[in-house]
Amino acid sequence: MARTWRVSWRTCGKAGINRRIFCYQYNSAIMNALTGIVATTFLAIVVWLSLRWIRERKFQRLASEILARPYVEMLSAQVPLYAGMPANLQQRLQGLVNVFLNDKNFFGSAGLEVTDQMRITVAGNACLLLLNRENPRFPGSRTIILYPDTYIATETTRDGLLVREGHSVRLGESWHRGPVILSWSDIVDGISDPTDGQNVIIHEFAHKLDEENVAMDGLPILNAAEDYTDWARVMTQEFAGLTARAEKRANKVLNAYGTVSPPEFFAVASEAFFERGKKMQKHLPEIYAQLQRFYGVDPATWTGR
16 A cells, blocks of 8 residues: 555656646747737738838828829819819828829729820829818729720629619719729810819719718718718718709709619719819708818819809
């Protein structure tokens, strides 16, 4: 019995030592793993902050640069609103055009060769929407595709389990988290009359702002939490009002296409806000006030509006 006890004691003693060694090694492994995770996380944060700082510095540099004279002349010719804007907004627009051209890639389709004039035209009109926005960029998309004319797109509709495919003729479209597609001939038609409330560039890039709020639903990210209640009330009321006026062919400010859906209403209202500022302010003051707060500009005061 004594011998058996001594053997059992020695065995248990060794086992206890082994357990202590195992626990020490196990705790060391955990600490090493945690240290590695913390170090990796810290490094990732440093890299992210560094890249963000570099991007911000690049943005500030580009946004502060003045366009070369030939491009300013293009901007003045291709963005009719430019001439009537205050000097500080003209300078701001030039900087935003620099940023836009740096951020976006242009591609011609159906044989169209993209020129500097086309790039300046798209960038100048699109950046009107960003003049006083807190985040003066169109995130989620880096690609702009230009067609020479209206184009045919495949359209899929679903009704329960029934799926139909068809074709539709389009002037432009904005894919959710994807490219903006535009018809050059319709761009030219739109800018030829800067008071008709129809500008396909403004329309499609308004959709890009709309989609920042997860879904494209006519409700972009507003400037303050308290803005949402008034926005919902005014837009719901005016959407119904446009529908009623369109049925009577009595709509004087907004294009009837805005009755298709809330996202199209927002895009159509954005076109009219910039191109028919005075008329919108007079006939649809509540919409004008909402868009003025959202975009941070007052086009009704620009000369020629």
